[in-house]
Amino acid sequence: MKVLVFIKRVVDYNVRVKVRPDGSGVDTDGVKMSINPFDEIALEEALRMREAGQADEVIVVSAGTSDCQQQLRTGLAMGADRAIQIDTDKPLQPLTAARAFQALVEQQQPGVVLLGKQAIDDDNNQTGQMLAALWGRPQATNAAKIELSGDTARVTREVDAGLEVLDIDLPAVITTDLRLNTPRFVKLPDIMKAKKKPLDVVALDGLVSDAGNDLKIGNWSPPPQRGKGIMVDDVAGLVTELKSRGLL
């Protein structure tokens, strides 16, 4: 069985992002970039499936300019067998990404598709769901535990009310949550091995005919600065204050 893992190149979670003064987006000049942490968890899970003998090939895929080959190489150094870069110089919105991923999924015929539940740059939490719908296969999002058996998977999901357990047929799309696993560190010799593993490049418009984004982004601005706090005398004062602001 093949496992396909989609990984996104995003601004490292340690970086305090700044909005460009002209409001055209977030400043990424000279900023450290990494694999989206949720996607790293997805990749780790795929590697564990292979190590447990449940999968025989792990393929990492990323969409972006050749810059994202850096993250693909990291994925290969972590242990993926091969990599595919979907080449595009446009930032992809979830639906466009899902369409491209669907085309690739149909070419590669994986048994499991893993993605992070969301990317920490835009926090959309949509691509996995859209991909499953387009592909017409089951989905389980926010996975905290995945158990494969034959052609089904039991996925424990983290939901607001606690845990929910789903049995789904494979092939399926599973999106991963924070507590699923702790990704391994790369080993130095594997960095060298990763250089020799196959990395194919396919053009975005070779996968989707109309790769245009459907949403128009107007303007970016930083969140408003936090206002000054006030001191209240007692609980009653606090309640009054909250009510007067329509917060209670």
Added chain:
Amino acid sequence: MSTSPLMDLRHLDFLLYELLQIEQLTQYPRFNEHSRETFEAVIDLAHQLAETQFLPHNRKSDLNEPRMVDGKVVLIAEIGAALDAFNQAGFMAVLADYDDGGMQLPFVISSVCDALFSAANPSTVAYPALARAAANLLHVYGTEEQKRLYMLPIIEGRYYGTMCLSEPQAGSSLADIKCQAQPQADGSYRLTGAKMWISAGDHELGENIVHLVLARISGAPEGVRGISLFIVPRWRVNADGSRTERNDVTLAGLNHKMGQRGSVNTFLKFGEQGDCHAYLVGEPHQGLAHMFHMMNEERIGVGMGAVQQGSAGYLYSLQYARERRQGRHPDQKDPATPPVLLIEHADVRRMLLQQKCYVEGAQALGFYAAMLVDQALDPDKNVRRESHLLLELLTPIIKAWGSDYALRANDLAIQILGGYGYTREYPVEQYYRDNRINPIHEGTNGIQALDLLGRKAMMQDGAALQALFKRMAASAQQAAQLEGLDGFAAQLLSGIKLAGEVTAATGQRMLAGEARLALANATHYMTMLGHLTIAWFWLQQAMIAQRALPDANAADVDFYQGKLQACRFFFATELPQIKHLAELVGDADQSALAMRAEWF
């Protein structure tokens, strides 16, 4: 702006790829499978491990010194966990040959990794650093069997190692060491004696500890020409590599230190039962020479370790100065106006600039020297010769100037935090304490200064100094063509002239048999030549910044402006100090030498 507490990563990239252009090293066959991509991946991994595995227990180590329980050393568990991660990732083998399971990376890359680990936690990184030094020595001087039994297990992360030079009565003066080695019929030796200050001398982190010990074979000549180097395993090892019984090495006590408390420091006794098995490494009586073979690398490591503590303090105090508000400008006394940020005050900017100049200048020098180590592989004999000469000269400067000025940086970081900096709620006081060892060990800075002036500056008729001056003058010539930098070029050239003159004057005195007088101001000479060298590195950084500015993006414009301003600051406030220091050396000032013990 840097988001790493360990190092300004933009500055690191600047040093490696703009100043040093380390990609050139991939032309050497040893490194030709590497590329900028692998260098970056390795550094990235080091950063990730340093931040997640080393940094979090830096304070805990400080608060929980190693203890001796039932004759065994107890360390906090986080040290072992961090080193397991370090070993599993393969950091023990960054320099080793592919054939030995290594990564065959350039020394400069290994130095960058070490720099990140030591900024995160200098005491935990001491364990693998010492082990690697032992492995390096065995790589050069060990027999095939010694390499198999003792070096490979270190590279694999199973064994640790130590360097046992100092004795209670012999620290700076190794000529006076007393440990004895009795030859045995089977070719091995039995060792007796005591070693003081041995870092990582006893612990349970690995399966074994390989002590590399300096001792005298019975009947050996007095002084440094009678010292040999021995392997003393903590556990004896069979020919097939399996571990047998404990060797006769006893942990006689622990030293309780001011800083770097996580790295256990021991007093060891050898052969109390007369049964300490030891194996000669290399030639008899050549022990000190063998040991010093690796010293350039070790001393660059100590200097850079110091500079990285300086860096941690600089970055912390910079962040603090950007956040704390206090006071108003001298011309704004109105209490109704909000207080300004600390970083607005000229005197705080001075303290930040001093730190920036010391730290970033010394980092440039340190990585430059690390690259000189790699240039030993250059196909051109002249390049090899010149890199070696420069390395010999620059190493004591990195060690001594680096550790002196990094400590000043730590002192300034505390000052910027004011009262808070003096408390244990903030990390800067620990940086200072942890850093205070660096002017002392690996040859005190006083000894380094004597080595610099008495040997390195004089050797081969001053060939090393001439090579350095030639490179400095070449930079000055280029800088003279650039707007705004021509004045600095002239300043650097006159500094070179001055340093040349006082070195010559010292040489004359030494020839005239006045060594004691000639070397009386060696520490001032160290500061002078150190300042001149760091000025050279600031001028080089400024030149790159000046050329890059027209095409730089917004973030880089600030970065390069910072480089230019730091250069201006160093040439305005620091470099002029060398004139006075040069006078003291050139005129052989006697005010210290002529003092008498009874006059104190």
